[in-house]
Amino acid sequence: MLVLGLQGSPRKKGNTEFLLELFMAEAAKLGAQTHITDVCKKHIEPCKEFTTCEKKGFCPIKDDMDPEIYPLLRRADVVVPASPVFFYNVTAQLKALIDRSQTLWARKYRLNLIDPRRKMRRGFMLSQGATKGKNLFVGIDLTAKYFFDAVGAKDEGSLYYWQIEHRGDMEKHPTVREDVKAAVAKLLAPFLGRxxxxxxxxxxxxxxxxxxxxxxxxxxxxxxxxxxxxxxxxxxxxxxxxxxxxxxxxxxxxxxxxxxxxxxxxxxxxxxxxxxxxxxxxxxxxxxxxxxxxxxxxxxxxxxxxxxxxxxxxxxxxxxxx
Ligand SMILES: Cc1cc2nc3c(=O)[nH]c(=O)nc-3n(C[C@H](O)[C@H](O)[C@H](O)COP(=O)(O)O)c2cc1C
The missing domain is CATH 3.40.50.2300 (Response regulator)
Structure with a gap:
């Protein structure tokens, strides 16, 4: 069972990194294989809307997603994108990866092909941002929902944290450890008896x-x-x-x-x-x-x-x- 984390923050040792690493450590404790892709280091080109993927199921931009990211998205049983809020959505780096998953969307909906792991794959979103407005995660929530659909993952929810801004804020949050532990246990339960x-x-x-x-x-x-x-x-x-x-x-x-x-x-x-x-x-x-x-x-x-x-x-x- 592979749990794939997509670390979307450019800040080293920042709040997203802490939250995702905590999540993956809990998954590993339950016996999962874990892998974190540092999305900001992958230099993923934004979608250029060639629409080749919709006709042929391939993106003509070949070097960034093809060697590693698409194969990982296919191998993963659980996909966990993690991002700070940047202007009410995920970071541009993670959004580029999400937009390029249109290739997987096209293979599913245009070519009508079934990804073998689709029956079980689950998606879970992690995010945090500085302010406290009730709509802070509305954009991210919708983006995650449609990303999960494109990669053939059932949306299993999210953990969102308000008023997290400076390095170290996430780590100091009073309930983050117990929240993550409970969320991971619930998410992985259906995988463990297989x-x-x-x-x-x-x-x-x-x-x-x-x-x-x-x-x-x-x-x-x-x-x-x-x-x-x-x-x-x-x-x-x-x-x-x-x-x-x-x-x-x-x-x-x-x-x-x-x-x-x-x-x-x-x-x-x-x-x-x-x-x-x-x-x-x-x-x-x-x-x-x-x-x-x-x-x-x-x-x-x-x-x-x-x-x-x-x-x-x-x-x-x-x-x-x-
Ligand atoms: C370019 C940029 C845009 C941001 N936009 C928002 C925003 O729309 N709403 C918000 O609450 N915080 C916003 N923030 C604050 C970050 O979400 C916050 O500092 C977060 O904890 C950073 O997480 P990190 O340490 O993982 O990078 C923004 C920060 C940056 C640098």
């Missing part, structure tokens, strides 16, 4: 990715799915993306990873390999199965479709047993 399943193959580019995606789409509420390879490839198989898109499942912005990385968040209870004889690390107590699937790499699209369908059937049968 059974961990690792789907593994050699390159983590094709068969294990398809299996993991089907398992998430069909049973992401019961299974904490992780996916890895013993020798991860640089990218997933393009033909695999095409045949999964035929099923309405979006495999864009997924990067192969090692088995060690895949199980960093905790040992799986089930390990399913795809028949490529890869070396899996010994995980005490894990139930193992090997699906003995043929390798579709280098074969034609019909072969890829057959393997996809076989994997779908195997995943359907597997989820009945867990």
């Amino acid at each position: 059974k961990k399943v690792l789907f593994a193959c050699r390159e983590n580019a094709c068969r294990s990715q398809m299996a993991g995606a089907f398992a998430q789409v069909l049973a992401g509420d019961r299974l904490d799915v992780t996916i890895g390879g013993s020798e991860p490839a640089a990218q997933v198989n393009p033909l695999m993306k095409t045949v999964m898109a035929e099923k309405g499942i979006d495999m864009e912005f997924i990067i192969p990873q090692s088995i060690e990385k895949a199980i960093e968040g905790g040992n799986p209870e089930y390990i399913i390999t795809m028949g490529c004889g890869e070396a899996c690390p010994f995980v005490p107590g894990a139930q193992k199965a090997d699906w003995a699937l043929p390798d579709p790499a280098g074969k034609d699209i019909d072969f890829m479709r057959k393997v996809r369908d076989e994997i779908e059937e195997k995943v359907k049968a597997f989820i009945q047993t867990v």
Whole structure:
């Protein structure tokens, strides 16, 4: 389970940083993997409204969001943007990232593709500002709500703090620690009872990715799915993306990873390999199965479709047993 924090304040050791780090530390205590992206260091270009994403599902501005931010937004189970109030909204740096998530909005609403983790993903907003007007967070609240929709996350609420201005103010707030602890416990509760399943193959580019995606789409509420390879490839198989898109499942912005990385968040209870004889690390107590699937790499699209369908059937049968 990955909790992704988006730190939107340019001020080092400021109020937002304190609030987000507190939140992530509580999530880690409950067993989550956590990652904070310092948005202001990413130099994200504002949306230039080329509208290519609405037609093709890609942004022509490639270097800032594609290598890391879109993949993280896809991998995350929980997305936590955090920002000070700047003129009644989030900072310009975080807003640029939010506007560029239009690519994910377009893949969802224009291309009608399902992001595999969409069933479970949650969003939670953190913010604070200097003044005390009742409308201080109205703009941020709406921005967060529509950002969560674009990235396929259910809006699970927010923590907002008024009259926080100088460095150290947030830290001195009398209830912040107990507020954060209670909010994180409530937010992560539905994730904690899920059974961990690792789907593994050699390159983590094709068969294990398809299996993991089907398992998430069909049973992401019961299974904490992780996916890895013993020798991860640089990218997933393009033909695999095409045949999964035929099923309405979006495999864009997924990067192969090692088995060690895949199980960093905790040992799986089930390990399913795809028949490529890869070396899996010994995980005490894990139930193992090997699906003995043929390798579709280098074969034609019909072969890829057959393997996809076989994997779908195997995943359907597997989820009945867990
Ligand atoms: C450019 C700018 C705009 C701001 N706009 C607002 C505002 O509209 N309302 C408000 O209450 N505070 C506003 N503030 C104050 C910040 O929200 C406040 O100082 C906050 O605690 C800074 O958080 P940080 O330490 O995480 O950067 C603004 C501050 C700056 C620098």
